[in-house]
Amino acid sequence: MRFEMNRRRFLQLLGASAAGFLVTPWAQRQIAAATTTPPSPIRFTFDPTDPEVCIVPPPRKLTGDPDLELTLNAITDQVSILPGQVTQVFRYTGQLIQGNPHQVQAIPGSFLGPIIRARTGERVRIHFSNQLPQQTITHWHGLHVPETDDGHPRFGINPGGSYSYDFEIINRAGMYWFHPHPHMLTGEQVYRGMAGLFIVSDAEEDAANLPAGPFDLPLVIQDRTFDANNQMVYTMMGLLGFLGNTILVNGQPNASKVVFQQPYRLRLLNGSNSRIYKFGWSDGTPLTVIATDGGLLAAPVQRDYVTLSPAERAEILVDFNQWPEGTEILLKSLPFTGATPPVGSLPNGAEFTVMSFHVAAAQNTYLPLMTRSGSPAQASGIPLSPFQRLEPTQARNSGSPRPYVLYANGANWTINGRQFEMNGVASDEIFQLGTQELLEFINIPPGGPGSTIEIAHPMHLHGPHFQVISRTPPTDPTQYTNWLTVKDGYLDEGWKDTVLLMPGERVQIQIAFDHYPGLFLYHCHNLEHEDMGMMRNYRVDA
Numbered sequence: 123m124r125f126e127m128n129r130r131r132f133l134q135l136l137g138a139s140a141a142g143f144l145v146t147p148w149a150q151r152q153i154a155a156a157t158t159t160p161p162s163p164i165r166f167t168f169d170p171t172d173p174e175v176c177i178v179p180p181p182r183k184l185t186g187d188p189d190l191e192l193t194l195n196a197i198t199d200q201v202s203i204l205p206g207q208v209t210q211v212f213r214y215t216g217q218l219i220q221g222n223p224h225q226v227q228a229i230p231g232s233f234l235g236p237i238i239r240a241r242t243g244e245r246v247r248i249h250f251s252n253q254l255p256q257q258t259i260t261h262w263h264g265l266h267v268p269e270t271d272d273g274h275p276r277f278g279i280n281p282g283g284s285y286s287y288d289f290e291i292i293n294r295a296g297m298y299w300f301h302p303h304p305h306m307l308t309g310e311q312v313y314r315g316m317a318g319l320f321i322v323s324d325a326e327e328d329a330a331n332l333p334a335g336p337f338d339l340p341l342v343i344q345d346r347t348f349d350a351n352n353q354m355v356y357t358m359m360g361l362l363g364f365l366g367n368t369i370l371v372n373g374q375p376n377a378s379k380v381v382f383q384q385p386y387r388l389r390l391l392n393g394s395n396s397r398i399y400k401f402g403w404s405d406g407t408p409l410t411v412i413a414t415d416g417g418l419l420a421a422p423v424q425r426d427y428v429t430l431s432p433a434e435r436a437e438i439l440v441d442f443n444q445w446p447e448g449t450e451i452l453l454k455s456l457p458f459t460g461a462t463p464p465v466g467s468l469p470n471g472a473e474f475t476v477m478s479f480h481v482a483a484a485q486n487t488y489l490p491l492m493t494r495s496g497s498p499a500q501a502s503g504i505p506l507s508p509f510q511r512l513e514p515t516q517a518r519n520s521g522s523p524r525p526y527v528l529y530a531n532g533a534n535w536t537i538n539g540r541q542f543e544m545n546g547v548a549s550d551e552i553f554q555l556g557t558q559e560l561l562e563f564i565n566i567p568p569g570g571p572g573s574t575i576e577i578a579h580p581m582h583l584h585g586p587h588f589q590v591i592s593r594t595p596p597t598d599p600t601q602y603t604n605w606l607t608v609k610d611g612y613l614d615e616g617w618k619d620t621v622l623l624m625p626g627e628r629v630q631i632q633i634a635f636d637h638y639p640g641l642f643l644y645h646c647h648n649l650e651h652e653d654m655g656m657m658r659n660y661r662v663d664a
């Protein structure tokens with residue numbers, strides 16, 4: 123049993139961190155696996171012949187010439203995050219082999235991986251090497267790729283191993299990202315620093331004339347807890363997951379940025395393990411949202427705030443010319459209630475500043491936003507993308523969506539009462555290539571009615587993006603009141619790969635299974651829930 127050696131450690135940890143929740147043996151193993159502190163030597167032993175642990179995909183013959191080719195390494199490293207001692211991290215580094223130098227761009231001073239940029243239709247080849255002391259595998263979150271490129275934990279790569287990903291970008295323009303997906307270690311590896319952005323552009327986006335270059339700011343928002351020696355601390359809060367007390371933007375604490383009085387495109391990714399954000403401007407100015415997980419909306423929408431659960435993205439168009447020179451405007455997370463129990467020193471729903479923007483005079487002439495025809499536009503009036511809404515009558519199960527009930531069985535998170543099985547797929551998890559289906563996620567409290575632990579779940583599907591067809595608010599009065607504190611920030615207008623369900627909420631989605639048959643994952647993107655087994659396979663049959 124691979125975790126036996128950690129038993130003493132998890133018993134210590136149980137005393138320190140169980141936070142009053144029940145912790146099952148399954149969760150105990152996860153806690154044990156997740157809380158050793160780097161840079162210890164090899165921390166996990168595993169038997170590479172154990173089929174539950176590792177199935178190396180057959181060596182593949184790479185054919186044809188890629189448009190973009192790079193190496194990507196998972197390494198242990200030390201970076202300076204806080205004043206004083208350096209912080210031990212896990213991280214991605216990359217080097218361009220073939221393509222345009224701007225396609226692999228390191229973020230200076232950040233532990234985040236390089237920003238990879240490609241255009242729709244391009245062929246990408248990534249030679250990945252695992253230099254971590256534990257197994258890993260890379261998933262391209264939001265990109266629709268064949269199963270052998272999708273980062274399933276059954277293809278986990280042992281320390282010292284490597285794998286060449288080779289896929290075509292079939293997604294539309296949007297901000298996607300990559301992160302590890304190894305069996306039960308995803309939460310820890312992302313936490314230690316393993317995440318990077320994958321930005322796709324296309325002709326439709328070019329035509330929208332959005333702010334570009336220095337006026338296009340990708341912002342990855344994460345929470346961490348540091349100890350007195352500036353090392354990242356990772357301890358479970360029972361069934362909740364993990365919440366840190368220090369907010370990082372692109373790997374930096376107390377983030378601030380000088381911006382000019384010009385329109386900017388802010389691309390937000392909630393890269394946190396369990397934290398939900400309710401983004402708003404400090405002076406109450408509404409947010410103009412132009413894109414979601416899967417790229418541009420049909421047209422911009424205005425929101426007083428934007429709710430982003432782990433892995434969700436939103437793109438905001440903001441004209442800093444609306445504020446006088448010298449203004450300091452804060453991007454905040456506004457208060458909300460009921461997503462999780464209010465535990466930790468910075469609970470989910472606490473109000474805090476994410477980053478500050480200092481408005482400076484435009485250096486050049488003011489560049490107003492343009493419409494496609496080239497005339498200046500109000501942000502709210504710009505047409506963006508004429509994408510089609512999916513039509514529920516086109517689903518083969520129109521009228522009877524497949525239910526997926528989210529609840530804790532004892533203290534194990536489940537989907538329809540099941541936990542993750544490496545190769546397992548149940549009859550209600552099999553779909554037919556070329557068809558559309560309606561799925562309904564149903565968040566009922568752990569233990570069912572009468573239970574007092576209520577937790578939100580951001581549900582994510584690998585493979586094609588989906589559309590939200592409908593939501594049913596909670597019927598319980600307290601859950602309903604809590605739901606009201608986040609629901610106006612949902613962005614159900616766009617293409618999505620992750621959708622938040624507050625306690626008591628139900629969400630219907632529609633998905634078209636196209637392009638690739640195979641075994642793919644769906645799971646809660648609270649990464650601790652995922653590692654605790656709140657993940658399943660689904661299979662698309664050709």
Ligand code: C2O
Nearest residue numbers: 261263433582643
């Ligand atoms: Cu971003 Cu299966 O994950």
Ligand code: CU
Nearest residue numbers: 263264583584
């Ligand atoms: Cu994914």
Ligand code: CU
Nearest residue numbers: 579646648651
């Ligand atoms: Cu969850």
